[in-house]
Amino acid sequence: MPNHYPDKAVCPECGWVHDFTVYPVVNAETDPELKKKLLNGKLFTTTCPECLNTFRVIFDCLYHDPARKLMVQFCPPEKTETYRKIFDDLNQENGIFKDYTLRIVNGYYDLVEKIQIADNGLDDRIMELCKRFTAGNLSNKVSYELYDVKFFVRDDGVRNLALFSEEGPQNVLELHDELYELMSDLLKNIDIGDLDPYIVDAEWSNKAAEKIKEADSKPSQEYIS
Numbered sequence: 079m080p081n082h083y084p085d086k087a088v089c090p091e092c093g094w095v096h097d098f099t100v101y102p103v104v105n106a107e108t109d110p111e112l113k114k115k116l117l118n119g120k121l122f123t124t125t126c127p128e129c130l131n132t133f134r135v136i137f138d139c140l141y142h143d144p145a146r147k148l149m150v151q152f153c154p155p156e157k158t159e160t161y162r163k164i165f166d167d168l169n170q171e172n173g174i175f176k177d178y179t180l181r182i183v184n185g186y187y188d189l190v191e192k193i194q195i196a197d198n199g200l201d202d203r204i205m206e207l208c209k210r211f212t213a214g215n216l217s218n219k220v221s222y223e224l225y226d227v228k229f230f231v232r233d234d235g236v237r238n239l240a241l242f243s244e245e246g247p248q249n250v251l252e253l254h255d256e257l258y259e260l261m262s263d264l265l266k267n268i269d270i271g272d273l274d275p276y277i278v279d280a281e282w283s284n285k286a287a288e289k290i291k292e293a294d295s296k297p298s299q300e301y302i303s
């Protein structure tokens with residue numbers, strides 16, 4: 079089965095139509111070059127041969143890392159439910175994907191972030207809690223309205239969180255292991271069974287944080303007796 083098919087791209091500047099190759103599946107193990115193109119954005123970019131305008135072409139793309147047992151489906155929001163059903167089927171008790179991490183993202187940078195988190199041996203659920211904690215801690219201390227926090231790894235391997243306003247990146251902070259460990263411990267104390275299994279984002283972390291709060295406010299058995 080070929081992992082790509084021809085499509086057409088329409089230049090938003092001059093309207094010229096040219097050939098463009100779509101890759102619906104990127105397998106990190108069998109096609110590391112394609113993974114590189116995904117991470118540097120070239121997979122979703124093309125240049126118009128007529129006016130040389132470079133622009134983004136977005137298509138549904140499944141990132142599959144068999145070694146890490148990870149699948150991330152990148153798709154527009156209106157297709158989320160379609161892929162949710164597909165993942166539900168993959169997720170069956172006795173299926174070969176039952177111990178896979180399955181995620182759905184709607185943004186290109188969300189896709190890149192999920193891959194970087196996995197490549198660093200980290201858990202995206204813990205990472206969302208780290209991002210939430212960092213945002214909450216800083217929202218009163220910065221002069222801009224915090225719009226997003228993203229995990230990324232510098233070329234020298236240092237793990238960072240980048241803070242964004244709606245205008246773009248504003249600050250970069252180092253992600254300390256202590257924070258990650260703390261959030262990991264907090265997550266162990268709650269039951270996340272009823273949280274969204276595929277969409278792990280800021281909303282997911284808000285719900286997880288509520289559960290952490292509840293677990294924290296419950297009096298322990300010792301106090302009751």
Ligand SMILES: [Zn+2]
Nearest residue numbers: 089092126129
């Ligand atoms: Zn053009």
